[in-house]
Amino acid sequence: MKKVIFAITLCFCIVSTAAAYDIVVVKSRSAGPYEEMDRLVRAALLQELPASGQKSIQPHSITSFSLGEEDLPAVTERIQAASPDLIVAIGSKALQFTEKIEQTPIVYLLVPAPEKYVNNRDNVTGVRFGLSAQSQFNQLSRYIPGIKRVGVIYDPERTGDLVHQALFTLTDHELVALPANNPRDVPALLKQLQGRVDALWLVPDLTVINSVTLESYIHFSMENKIPVLAFAEKYLDKGAAIAVTVDKEAMAEMAAQVVSRIVRGADIKAIGSVVEAGRGKAVINRKITAKLNIVLTWME
């Protein structure tokens, strides 16, 4: 009887070794956010990947590459030599790097505008970087109530979809959206918003956000005593009052779940080209809100 049990266990182990996955993580750079996301994804993958097999005998293989440090052709050769089961692309550059890979499933992260890289590819899916306009304004209203009209300056070429979606989805807020094709238009457009809005909404748009325009936004905020709703925490130091961002751990966990589903055989089309991270968080610069004489009800 013992021999039978040993033989069954041995066969199970042999089979289980085939269930260990080779996953490659490709990062745009080796900078802090990418490294942090790499670490979070690894941790989440270890939690989310199928529990079948003996990890102590044959763990999953997760190999990371940083495009900012290594020779791209060499990275390509190594990835092809590794023949991974799945590739996790962190950052726009990493996703762009994998655009010629058609057979291997790809899960992306930290890609603000993934649409131009996906292009109807069947093997690509990922987690949205950022929250929807509705989620952001919900968080805004949660902490700073009373805001009705929100001004936004955007480049239709870059963030037109986001703003248009917001125009259609926002119900509790009136969005005053002014298009800009040149950063030099921003100060003038801000003058147009003067007295017409209760808050400014920053969108991740390279046209309308740079060091000078950001200063314009902050000056406008100070002069008109209205808060600036930012999409990343770094703008709090510049003078934004509140930043509503996606929780990185939630993004990593969602990505690990997507990976797990794919390696277990789920169809990427069924998953979709983008999935929501689901959980966001709001960070408030209380010094700014104090200077703007804003009463934070929720905090109270």
Add this chain to the structure above:
Amino acid sequence: MVSVSLPKQIRGSFGAKLLSVMIFLIAALTMLFHLFLAQLQRSSHNQYITNTGIAMARVLAESITLDVFAENLHGMKAPVLAIFNQDDVLGVAVFNTNKELLYSRQKEENGKESHSWQQMIQSIGPAHPPQLTETEEAFVFRHPVFYSVSAEREEDLYFSNPEQMLDAENIGYVVLALSVKGKQGHMQEALSHTVFSTIVFLLLGVLLISLVVRRITSPLSSLLRKVRASAGIQDHEDDFDLLSKTFDSQFNELRETFTVINVLKEKLEKTNRDLAADIAMRQQVEAALRKRDHILAAVNHATAKLLESNEWIPFIKEMVDELGHQWQVGAIRVMKHHVDADGDVIADLQHEWISEEVRASIDNLKRRNLSYSKLGFESWLECFQKGEMVSGNSDDMSPAVRSWLDDRGVKSIALAPIMVEKKCWGFMSSATFDRRVDWPEPELDALQAAARIIGAAVHREDMTRELEGKRAQLAHAGRLTAMGEMASGMAHEINQPLTVINLSADACASYFKKNEPESPEAEASEDIRLQVKKIARIIDNMRVFSGRASGGMKFLNPAYPVQDALAFFRVQFRAHKIDLQEDISEDLPEVKTEAQKFEQIVVNFLSNARYAVDKRAETEDGLVRKVVVRLFHRTLSREQITSFGGDPEFFYSGQAIVLEVQDNGTGMDDTVKSRCLEPFFTTKDVGEGTGLGLSVTHGLVRELGFYLAMESRPDEGSIFRVFIPVKQGEHHV
């Protein structure tokens, strides 16, 4: 201490001059120092203005970035005015990247704006770094206005990434003009400080020097005052005068010291020059000695070969060639003297060595023989005959010699006579064609040594040739001796039948004298008897000449041996057409002698006389050959006896019998005369004489106790005299 009379006291004083120089130096150094400080302050002020201007421009550029970005003129007004209101700011201007003036403010001077911003910004290059331009009125600073691009991709908008390099975009310029009046005022202030400080330091310096001088001279002046006071001298010499004298005395001592040093230095330099010249001369001597060693080695080598061979011509050629290579001269020649038909001494070329360079450079070497008298080289010949060398450069020679040498391209020449038996056989010369030479003594010694070797070689060949002649004469003498032996034997053998013939002839003569006195047989028998006697006398003479019939010393009349000797030669002389004159005195005292030897003396004299007259007749046609034989008695004085080396003690009362044989033949010169008595010396050709005739004759004369004297002149003839002393006890017959 600085009294009113100070200028007069210090005028002309070395110490005062020194003091003036020191004051001047202090003033100059002070001024230079303050000018240096002023320059430092100017540089510092320039740096300060530069830093201030750049800082103000930078602050303005940073503060109006947004307004420049948006070209918001109203927004940039306040920051511009804030800068413009500074004291030294003459104007502020803001340009966009198209160099279009956005905003400017200027302070007016005399109702006009002092700067054209548009021209100014266009004159400045497009470079981004801040720039400074200095004009006559202002420092103009330009600073670019940037705004930074904070993100490359949308995701960069989410993260603060300090490692990311942000691009900066130039959106305009800020131009700031600062007045130079502040700088000029500052410089004037610095200059004023310099002048003031110079004056102050000058006064302090003079004061300090005065104090130092007083400090130095106070013990001396105190001592001097005390000495003067003790001496009762009241006049006062102030410190400057004292110091001046001290300086003057020390200066004079220093000057004398320098003079001594200069003299010593000149002596040292002269010694060095002499030493260098001595070293150079020594090196030249050493080089000459080395060359002489080489030459002497060549000479020694040649000498060794000479000793191994009797031929001197090949040896001379080899030696001259070796000398030429070792000596490194242009040419070496060996010349031999001879006398031409005119009696001139001519030097014939025997051998020469000419270097390749000379052979290539000089086409015509003109190796003709040299006639001393015709070329005017008598002085050379005189030197050679005295065994003296001749050397020098062509410039130092007589005009004739110099012309001759220049014609042959000779620059310098050295000649050594080749002496053979104290006579000049020729000379050996060494010549240079490319340089003048001060012939060193060692090289001249070497040349002379080579010439001596050549002389020895020539002499050795002469001696060898002479020795061969002597050997031939000796062999001839041997043959004559053998002939004498044979003649003696023949005479002995002939004598016996001749005695029988004589006896028979006597018997026949007696018979025919008695029986047929008038018959031809009587006459024939008488002729036979006379001819037999004649044959007997000839045989006797042969026996006597060969020595077999020597009868020893005995008293006899010397006329008899003379007559016997003449009997041999009368027929010969007639055959040779020689006039033989006989003056034989029969009235002579008998002397003790050997007749054969005395007869041989006469024979030898006559034989030589015959040869001499025949020899002269060969060259003189029509010569009457004459030989005179005299024998007479004479009483001689003591001086006459000693004149031919005789001892007066052997001549009783000075009496002597004199034999004279005189001829008019070739005669002898002094050399031949001095050597004619030597054994084997002859002037005859080989085979004609043995060289023993006169030598044997002299030996016989001395053996018999006679004395020989001769007189001879070339081409005049000779007289041989034999003095036979008549001794006491020898009686007159």
